[in-house]
């Protein structure tokens with residue numbers, strides 16, 4: 111988590127029209143919601159929101175590697191073929207790693223392809239990475255987002271969602287997250303139709319095999335996703351939950367790849383891939399903040415605050431949002447960007463549409479603070495009561511924003527204050543120095559069943575079965591010497 115002023119304002123005010131547009135993946139015309147120019151504009155704007163929502167995983171070597179594999183697949187895609195219109199061929203495509211443990215890959219319209227570090231951990235060789243990136247390039251080339259936009263009238267919903275509460279006026283941090291009102295979020299959780307997914311799979315086989323990859327490796331990866339899904343259920347948004355039944359997709363890829371030469375052993379491509387992800391952070395990264403015993407800790411920024419009981423905490427790169435279970439109250443936290451309590455409070459107070467009820471100096475332990483309670487009218491005319499609390503933490507001004515409907519506010523006032531006044535410095539070295547779990551590579555030296563090769567103790571929360579899935583093997587499977595295993599470890 112890094113603090114930057116977060117502005118998820120919906121700036122691309124695009125109404126969904128209906129135009130006959132060329133689709134590079136087929137060369138045919140389809141009814142779409144956006145022109146290619148509009149798609150590129152939406153992608154550009156949304157890519158900034160994605161970076162703010164998830165954070166980017168900074169590992170220059172790994173970024174270069176993913177881009178290299180992505181470009182190789184891209185070069186054999188419809189977006190770069192000689193017969194394709196220049197409009198598409200001249201559109202740059204970027205490949206970005208998101209700092210999220212969720213297993214996902216996605217593409218924004220206009221050429222922004224993302225893969226999470228969670229996804230990279232579960233892939234086992236370069237061919238698998240190529241098929242995942244090729245699938246996403248397929249969505250871009252077939253213009254599936256624009257087709258969905260036309261079919262679902264996506265843009266109108268976005269406009270209403272973005273206007274719900276005056277984010278721009280009040281700087282209320284929770285709003286976009288709660289309604290997922292940002293265009294980027296809408297696009298991320300966009301459910302493509304079954305036909306669109308199957309088309310992207312077919313394009314994935316086409317692009318990755320033309321680029322010299324073994325596209326059947328997609329089958330192994332889908333089998334892995336299937337195992338994860340069986341273990342964890344449908345609870346989280348991942349590559350599978352927004353996609354058709356993996357069994358059907360595996361069957362389809364088998365059919366599409368039937369004519370190809372037998373599966374390559376792929377050892378070189380596997381070693382190259384595994385070396386690229388050596389040291390990758392696995393699961394949640396505690397350095398970016400974590401909750402333990404109802405306290406939120408941010409070791410990198412050295413602060414903590416209590417999380418109210420009955421609130422769910424969502425930790426994002428630029429803000430922390432706490433939502434009451436019944437969504438009657440919201441409490442957000444982020445950096446104010448101001449240099450003093452006075453300037454932070456002044457900036458808040460000079461906004462129009464505020465009716466200030468009380469204001470005054472406060473304290474969070476040794477740190478000076480300033481609080482304002484006010485009623486504010488939102489863009490759609492609704493009134494909310496807000497408590498804004500600025501705290502001066504060694505020269506950095508952080509802000510809490512708690513709000514609820516005026517009639518519900520008194521019930522939450524004390525709860526908000528407990529968190530705000532409970533803000534303090536982390537002293538405990540065990541919290542400050544907490545390291546994430548990372549992938550470490552180990553070459554097998556003797557033939558043995560997989561579970562015999564695991565270390566005696568695995569870092570929490572990893573269990574042997576999960577490590578087997580991570581390596582795309584069964585627990586009792588015989589492993590040959592020379593094979594490289596991915597093991598979760600904590601650096602000391």
Ligand SMILES: [Zn+2]
Pocket residue numbers: 245249302307310353
């Ligand atoms: Zn897809």
